[in-house]
Amino acid sequence: MQRTQLGFTLLAVSTAVVFAFSIGFIFLHTPAAQMAAGGLAQKIFYFHVPAAYAMYLSGLVCCIASAAYLLSESETRNALAQAAAECAVVFGCLVMVSGPLWAKKAWGVYWTWEPRLTISLLTLLVYVAVVLLRGFAGSGEAEKRFAAALGVLGTFTLPFIHFAVSWWGGNHPTVIGGGGGGLAHPAMRQALYLGFFAMTLLAAVLIWSRTRLLGLSARVERLEHRAATAGVYEGG
Amino acid sequence: MKEGDPLQPNAVPSAAAPAAPGPPAAASAHSAASDHSEFTAVRGAPQAGTSAELVLVLAYILMWTVLLAFVYFGFRRQRRLAQRIEHLEHALGAAEQDARKE
Numbered sequence: 001m002q003r004t005q006l007g008f009t010l011l012a013v014s015t016a017v018v019f020a021f022s023i024g025f026i027f028l029h030t031p032a033a034q035m036a037a038g039g040l041a042q043k044i045f046y047f048h049v050p051a052a053y054a055m056y057l058s059g060l061v062c063c064i065a066s067a068a069y070l071l072s073e074s075e076t077r078n079a080l081a082q083a084a085a086e087c088a089v090v091f092g093c094l095v096m097v098s099g100p101l102w103a104k105k106a107w108g109v110y111w112t113w114e115p116r117l118t119i120s121l122l123t124l125l126v127y128v129a130v131v132l133l134r135g136f137a138g139s140g141e142a143e144k145r146f147a148a149a150l151g152v153l154g155t156f157t158l159p160f161i162h163f164a165v166s167w168w169g170g171n172h173p174t175v176i177g178g179g180g181g182g183l184a185h186p187a188m189r190q191a192l193y194l195g196f197f198a199m200t201l202l203a204a205v206l207i208w209s210r211t212r213l214l215g216l217s218a219r220v221e222r223l224e225h226r227a228a229t230a231g232v233y234e235g236g
Numbered sequence: 237m238k239e240g241d242p243l244q245p246n247a248v249p250s251a252a253a254p255a256a257p258g259p260p261a262a263a264s265a266h267s268a269a270s271d272h273s274e275f276t277a278v279r280g281a282p283q284a285g286t287s288a289e290l291v292l293v294l295a296y297i298l299m300w301t302v303l304l305a306f307v308y309f310g311f312r313r314q315r316r317l318a319q320r321i322e323h324l325e326h327a328l329g330a331a332e333q334d335a336r337k338e
Binding site: 038039040041043044047048051090093094097098101102104105108202206209210212213216217219220223224226227230231232 | 286288289291292294295296298299302303306307310313314317318320321324325327328330331332335
């Protein structure tokens with residue numbers, strides 16, 4: 001138990017250090033991009049794209065844990081699936097908050113119904129639905145299984161976000177694998193990789209802490225049930 | 237942003253590159269969009285008037301606010317649950333002791 005706590009603390013501290021270094025690198029060493037990319041506003045990119053990647057990562061964890069739960073029900077798998085869905089929503093919100101602000105500078109509008117943006121919004125809404133379903137539809141086995149199925153299905157939208165630009169076009173450039181977006185300077189690519197690393201650590205910290213939180217919540221439910229059976233439960 | 241600044245490797249957009257005799261800016265933007273290598277502004281959208289600095293600061297403030305709010309509310313809930321567990325375990329322990337005495 002103590003070793004787990006130490007591991008978590010180390011991970012959280014490492015995440016904070018990598019983020020601090022990443023922010024310093026982005027603002028002190030990375031040059032501003034061309035005006036077509038928003039000039040100085042392009043520095044949003046180094047958190048915007050890694051946040052989208054962290055949403056993929058959380059979605060993937062949610063999918064695996066949900067599929068594992070559907071195969072064999074367990075409290076840990078359910079908690080992990082729920083935690084990952086919650087984190088996917090948070091990372092999706094980061095993408096949806098940062099993207100439109102950058103778009104206003106680079107494209108001239110906050111929002112346009114281009115394929116990647118539309119599918120990203122749909123994916124976020126799927127994970128919001130998973131979280132709401134788990135939060136408000138009760139804690140019965142049927143509800144948990146339905147939420148797990150939705151968690152698996154939500155993941156199938158993720159590749160569409162990634163390949164939307166090459167399949168259907170739009171205003172986004174293909175940066176990853178396509179060499180677009182004007183990442184010509186080596187420091188720009190380093191800042192992006194650093195962002196990916198920082199967001200991977202952050203996703204791990206958040207999923208871990210949320211899983212632990214949901215574990216505590218389940219433990220409270222069990223204790224309340226025991227207390228009710230023993231006649232000492234006062235509610236609350 | 238100074239023109240020719242080594243820290244601005246992409247400061248000169250491809251459409252304005254002197255060595256590239258070719259289509260005018262609008263047509264170039266269209267072709268860039270078709271090979272998906274550049275950012276493409278939405279046609280007819282106003283391009284001036286948005287401060288890059290303001291947008292950048294706003295984006296970072298909003299992102300960190302969302303993240304810290306998530307962490308803070310999680311931490312608060314965890315503390316509440318820990319207190320509840322302690323309370324319930326104490327009550328259950330007392331009830332078991334009473335049952336043994338009887």
